[in-house]
Amino acid sequence: KTEVFMETFDKISKNFTKIFETLSPGGTAELVLENPNAPLEGGLEIEARPAGKRVLRADAMSGGEKALTAVAFIFALQRVKPATIYVMDEIDAHLDPQNLKRVAKMLKESSKKSQTIVATLRDPVMSAADRLFGVNMDKNGESHIVSVELTGTK
Amino acid sequence: KTEVFMETFDKISKNFTKIFETLSPGGTAELVLENPNAPLEGGLEIEARPAGKRVLRADAMSGGEKALTAVAFIFALQRVKPATIYVMDEIDAHLDPQNLKRVAKMLKESSKKSQTIVATLRDPVMSAADRLFGVNMDKNGESHIVSVELTGTK
Amino acid sequence: VYVSKIELRGFKSFGNKKTVLPLSPGLTAIVGPNGCGKSNVIEAFSFVLGQLSAKTMRAEKFSDLIFNGGNGGRAAPFAEVSLYLDNSRGELPVDAKTVKISRRVSRNGKCAYWINNKRVPRQRVIELLGGIISSAGGYNFIMQGDVDRFIKMSSLERRRIVDDMA
Amino acid sequence: VYVSKIELRGFKSFGNKKTVLPLSPGLTAIVGPNGCGKSNVIEAFSFVLGQLSAKTMRAEKFSDLIFNGGNGGRAAPFAEVSLYLDNSRGELPVDAKTVKISRRVSRNGKCAYWINNKRVPRQRVIELLGGIISSAGGYNFIMQGDVDRFIKMSSLERRRIVDDMA
Ligand SMILES: Nc1ncnc2c1ncn2[C@@H]1O[C@H](COP(=O)(O)OP(=O)(O)OP(=O)(O)O)[C@@H](O)[C@H]1O
Ligand SMILES: Nc1ncnc2c1ncn2[C@@H]1O[C@H](COP(=O)(O)OP(=O)(O)OP(=O)(O)O)[C@@H](O)[C@H]1O
Numbered sequence: 001k002t003e004v005f006m007e008t009f010d011k012i013s014k015n016f017t018k019i020f021e022t023l024s025p026g027g028t029a030e031l032v033l034e035n036p037n038a039p040l041e042g043g044l045e046i047e048a049r050p051a052g053k054r055v056l057r058a059d060a061m062s063g064g065e066k067a068l069t070a071v072a073f074i075f076a077l078q079r080v081k082p083a084t085i086y087v088m089d090e091i092d093a094h095l096d097p098q099n100l101k102r103v104a105k106m107l108k109e110s111s112k113k114s115q116t117i118v119a120t121l122r123d124p125v126m127s128a129a130d131r132l133f134g135v136n137m138d139k140n141g142e143s144h145i146v147s148v149e150l151t152g153t154k
Numbered sequence: 155k156t157e158v159f160m161e162t163f164d165k166i167s168k169n170f171t172k173i174f175e176t177l178s179p180g181g182t183a184e185l186v187l188e189n190p191n192a193p194l195e196g197g198l199e200i201e202a203r204p205a206g207k208r209v210l211r212a213d214a215m216s217g218g219e220k221a222l223t224a225v226a227f228i229f230a231l232q233r234v235k236p237a238t239i240y241v242m243d244e245i246d247a248h249l250d251p252q253n254l255k256r257v258a259k260m261l262k263e264s265s266k267k268s269q270t271i272v273a274t275l276r277d278p279v280m281s282a283a284d285r286l287f288g289v290n291m292d293k294n295g296e297s298h299i300v301s302v303e304l305t306g307t308k
Numbered sequence: 309v310y311v312s313k314i315e316l317r318g319f320k321s322f323g324n325k326k327t328v329l330p331l332s333p334g335l336t337a338i339v340g341p342n343g344c345g346k347s348n349v350i351e352a353f354s355f356v357l358g359q360l361s362a363k364t365m366r367a368e369k370f371s372d373l374i375f376n377g378g379n380g381g382r383a384a385p386f387a388e389v390s391l392y393l394d395n396s397r398g399e400l401p402v403d404a405k406t407v408k409i410s411r412r413v414s415r416n417g418k419c420a421y422w423i424n425n426k427r428v429p430r431q432r433v434i435e436l437l438g439g440i441i442s443s444a445g446g447y448n449f450i451m452q453g454d455v456d457r458f459i460k461m462s463s464l465e466r467r468r469i470v471d472d473m474a
Numbered sequence: 475v476y477v478s479k480i481e482l483r484g485f486k487s488f489g490n491k492k493t494v495l496p497l498s499p500g501l502t503a504i505v506g507p508n509g510c511g512k513s514n515v516i517e518a519f520s521f522v523l524g525q526l527s528a529k530t531m532r533a534e535k536f537s538d539l540i541f542n543g544g545n546g547g548r549a550a551p552f553a554e555v556s557l558y559l560d561n562s563r564g565e566l567p568v569d570a571k572t573v574k575i576s577r578r579v580s581r582n583g584k585c586a587y588w589i590n591n592k593r594v595p596r597q598r599v600i601e602l603l604g605g606i607i608s609s610a611g612g613y614n615f616i617m618q619g620d621v622d623r624f625i626k627m628s629s630l631e632r633r634r635i636v637d638d639m640a
């Protein structure tokens with residue numbers, strides 16, 4: 001039982017570190033079991049060292065650093081159980097423009113293998129998209145899709 | 155005791171409606187006591203009718219509409235006990251560009267009476283500011299103020 | 309396998325006239341002002357793929373998913389979403405180049421499913437999609453606010469997530 | 475009354491060399507990438523105005539507010555913030571055109587306050603600022619994440635907020 005856990009944990013852990021290092025260049029992060037000998041008796045901590053900083057437990061990070069770490073963790077979980085379609089709603093809050101650009105670039109990259117649909121309010125994600133749907137609500141409270149922009153090959 | 159409450163409630167309520175109508179043009183909102191006869195025995199609900207929509211209890215609104223309503227409520231509380239300085243950290247998450255522009259405009263307006271300091275990641279708030287401080291962290295984990303931009307009279 | 313189209317009819321803020329979103333592989337962004345219906349589109353995907361919790365679609369009961377007429381309009385008789393899957397590589401066990409999955413909820417709250425316009429039990433849809441689309445136990449659906457939940461998670465909750473995936 | 479300047483020294487991510495932010499009336503925006511120190515600047519205002527809860531400044535104890543040296547640097551001996559108030563209209567009961575309020579926390583966690591470089595008890599600072607700056611019971615300080623708390627508030631909590639203001 002612990003073996004199955006450790007197998008999955010290792011996969012997620014490797015993916016998480018790789019993804020975090022891409023989203024936070026110069027930084028690194030890892031998943032740390034509170035109880036490595038009896039993992040199921042402890043929790044799972046995230047230790048991150050953003051570029052130029054000392055190791056921080058995830059709760060000691062800034063708001064945006066926490067958001068970036070959470071997104072990296074979610075992406076790592078997705079890599080372990082890949083799907084052909086990903087549907088994500090506003091995963092970009094709290095991220096500064098540079099972190100957001102790297103998340104958008106990663107979404108773009110992985111969308112080449114897995115169809116990805118994202119709802120967003122932010123430009124860098126919109127610009128990374130191959131296709132754009134604009135939604136609008138009319139005076140009667142009814143939603144309409146108002147624009148479809150096929151951006152061709154990017 | 156209830157009288158003192160009702161006096162404060164009426165002030166906040168009037169301010170809230172006025173502020174919401176400015177931030178959500180064509181819409182309106184009001185504070186509603188669950189127990190109008192015994193206010194202290196009930197809670198306080200927000201009923202909002204964004205432009206073109208039917209009345210919604212605040213929890214039925216979209217993520218960004220909830221955020222805008224919360225900001226309007228906070229601004230209303232501030233009007234009741236005015237201060238000479240306001241210090242706010244990232245109140246602009248979840249807002250779409252148009253709502254954000256109106257919040258930025260309102261911050262600008264009220265800053266003419268009360269000095270306002272805001273930390274933000276978003277352009278419309280930056281553009282509304284009279285003065286900009288850029289913060290940067292160096293490779294040694296030390297923060298520096300890197301730019302002071304006095305934008306003169308706006 | 310990829311989704312080539314999704315159609316919404318009477319689903320949440322979308323009226324009784326069919327709304328069609330043609331899709332292709334790659335990255336699609338859904339944009340628009342606060343409250344315009346973006347999350348409703350996201351929830352349409354969740355709905356047609358068999359979501360059993362009305363709560364995750366911000367509805368108290370399934371019939372709440374039916375377009376309520378908005379501002380003085382007429383409510384829709386039902387909410388229906390259809391998802392079209394490109395099956396040109398024959399990855400799905402259906403003898404067709406396109407596989408259409410539909411789900412409808414009626415005012416009595418009952419749901420019905422169709423595959424290529426033939427009525428089927430929900431289980432048939434779940435089996436068909438299996439690990440291909442709705443990666444059970446995976447995280448291919450990230451709803452609005454989920455990232456904040458991940459941020460606030462305790463270390464035990466985080467470890468349990470890995471548990472559930474193992 | 476308005477703040478004409480704030481100085482940080484050894485406060486959180488700001489090193490032992492004094493950091494000066496000249497200010498004027500109107501709207502000032504503090505910008506920069508995630509984790510650069512914006513919220514630390516916001517918390518410097520809260521600190522110098524007498525904040526008694528280390529937790530609201532994301533510190534477990536007050537000495538955590540002292541610059542810890544960052545990446546292999548030397549920690550600062552103390553954290554100090556000075557706030558300069560323009561008193562040219564004589565609104566504050568101090569016989570000076572500028573009123574400087576300082577607060578320092580030392581490694582033993584003890585705090586000290588000064589008004590125009592003269593050591594004073596904290597209460598003196600609180601009385602001086604009264605309703606002018608730190609509007610007790612008001613909401614002139616909105617920390618990161620406060621808006622989300624307002625969104626999630628129950629109707630009882632919301633009514634209690636009005637209670638507290640009454
Ligand atoms: N059954 C229904 N009938 C009609 N309108 C509905 C129904 N269910 C929800 N709505 C409307 O849908 C709107 C919310 O849409 P949605 O949550 O998708 O917005 P959004 O674009 O995601 O906004 P945000 O950017 O703030 O997240 C609300 O105005 C709500 O009244
Ligand atoms: N006592 C201290 N000594 C040194 N560095 C510190 C100290 N306290 C906090 N920090 C550092 O300050 C940084 C966080 O700064 P802050 O929270 O102000 O960022 P921010 O600009 O608000 O980011 P965001 O946009 O994500 O909210 C962290 O890297 C943290 O390590």
Ligand SMILES: [Mg+2]
Pocket residue numbers: 089090216217218346347348452
């Ligand atoms: Mg939404």
Ligand SMILES: [Mg+2]
Pocket residue numbers: 062063064243512513514618
């Ligand atoms: Mg911050």
